[in-house]
Each structure stands twice: as C-alpha cells, then as structure tokens.
C-alpha cells in the first residue's frame with residue numbers, strides 16, 4: 499500500500515476493511531530514539547507468561563514510564579486525527595506495550611482487542627489499535643496477521659487456525675498497521691529456517707478506548723500492588739494477561 503497520510507482516508511479504510519497499513523509514519527530520528535530507549539528493556543528478561551503472550555516473545559508494559567520517547571507515537575498528530583474521526587471524545591490510552599518476537603515463537607491464536615465488551619458482534623467500534631513496526635515486519639519474522647473485514651463478522655463466524663482470508667502485514671520499520679478493535683488479529687510464527695537469524699521484530703500496540711478513569715493506570719501503583727500480592731487490584735489496572 500502506498501503512503502497514506504490523510505487522516506480521513508485512513509479512518510475510511512479502517513471503517514471499511516477493518517485495518518490499514520500506513521507506511522513511513524514515524525521519522526527515522528524518532529524511530530532511532532525509541533529503539534535506543536527500548537533496548538535496555540529487551541534483553542531477554544521479560545518473556546510472555548503464557549502461550550497467548552508468547553513464551554518466546556518479550557513483552558514490556560507501561561512503556562511511557564520506561565521509554566519516554568514512546569510519547570511521540572502516542573500523541574502522533576496523524577494517529578490522533580484518525581482517532582478523532584473514529585472514537586467519541588475523551589478517549590483514553592488503554593494499552594501501551596512493546597513485543598519482541600524471537601525465533602521459535604509459535605503462531606498466536608486469533609483474537610480481537612475488544613473481546614472484553616459483552617455486546618453481540620458485529621458491534622460498535624470501542625477502540626482502535628496501532629501496531630508500530632520498530633523493525634521491518636517480513637514474511638519470515640512473525641509479522642502481524644489480520645483477517646480483513648472480520649470486524650463485521652457475527653458471533654457465529656469463527657476463523658480457522660490457518661484461515662485463507664488472513665493477510666500478513668509486511669511493512670518496513672517506521673510504518674504502522676491501524677485497525678478496528680473488533681478485527682481478528684494474531685502474531686504470525688517466525689519462519690523456523692530464517693527466524694534463527696532474523697532480527698525478529700518489535701512492535702508497540704496502542705489500544706484506545708474509554709475506561710472510566712485513565713489516571714488509575716499508574717505503573718508504580720501496579721508494581722506496589724504486585725509486591726503486596728494484591729493480584730485482583732493489579733488486574734483491575736490492566737495487569738492480567740489474556741487467559742490468565
């Protein structure tokens with residue numbers, strides 16, 4: 499897909515297809531700064547806690563506290579202009595994490611980002627996700643996969659594990675895929691042969707919706723709750739991983 503930077507066109511594509519790839523969305527200098535700040539956190543110490551997160555994927559949460567340059571993508575003007583067209587006013591950031599997929603990772607199961615909403619599908623758009631490529635996403639290193647149009651599926655529509663309608667989001671570093679929270683998505687499995695020497699890839703995902711009080715999500719508060727062994731309170735702040 500060619501460079502598409504007009505917020506109206508991006509919003510229309512998300513409404514229609516459920517997703518859109520926007521190339522070269524972040525300046526190389528900003529990308530370098532983000533990669534430098536993320537590097538100390540991606541040293542093989544924080545692997546996923548279950549198969550969904552990925553036992554061969556590093557996951558680092560609460561990025562704004564750890565890598566302040568991430569603010570450049572959180573408040574990227576094109577990102578916000580698209581959200582202004584798609585979401586109700588006063589939307590909030592509801593997830594901000596980095597994922598580095600390593601060789602040996604297996605394919606993630608299909609899921610949506612609005613699975614927590616108890617409304618029948620197809621449902622109103624409650625969030626928009628953005629997955630940024632901090633390395634090239636290739637067909638060998640576990641690029642994100644989406645099923646176009648699946649945001650319009652009903653509750654009875656179930657994808658096959660190797661669904662023929664899936665597309666792999668191959669894109670160069672600095673690009674992003676933006677999608678409707680109801681679109682089916684998964685991390686692809688890195689190619690075994692090439693995965694071992696590919697750089698894998700990093701992506702940060704931002705989901706914007708409208709939780710009751712955004713200021714609750716303070717990373718130090720979560721840390722304190724975990725130390726005090728208050729797992730339910732930490733979970734209420736978004737600490738519990740999918741299927742845990």
Ligand SMILES: O=C(O)CCC(=O)C(=O)O
Pocket residue numbers: 550551597606629641642643683684685686701703
């Ligand atoms: O990084 C990606 O490709 C998507 C991550 C994802 O789907 C998730 O963990 O919810």
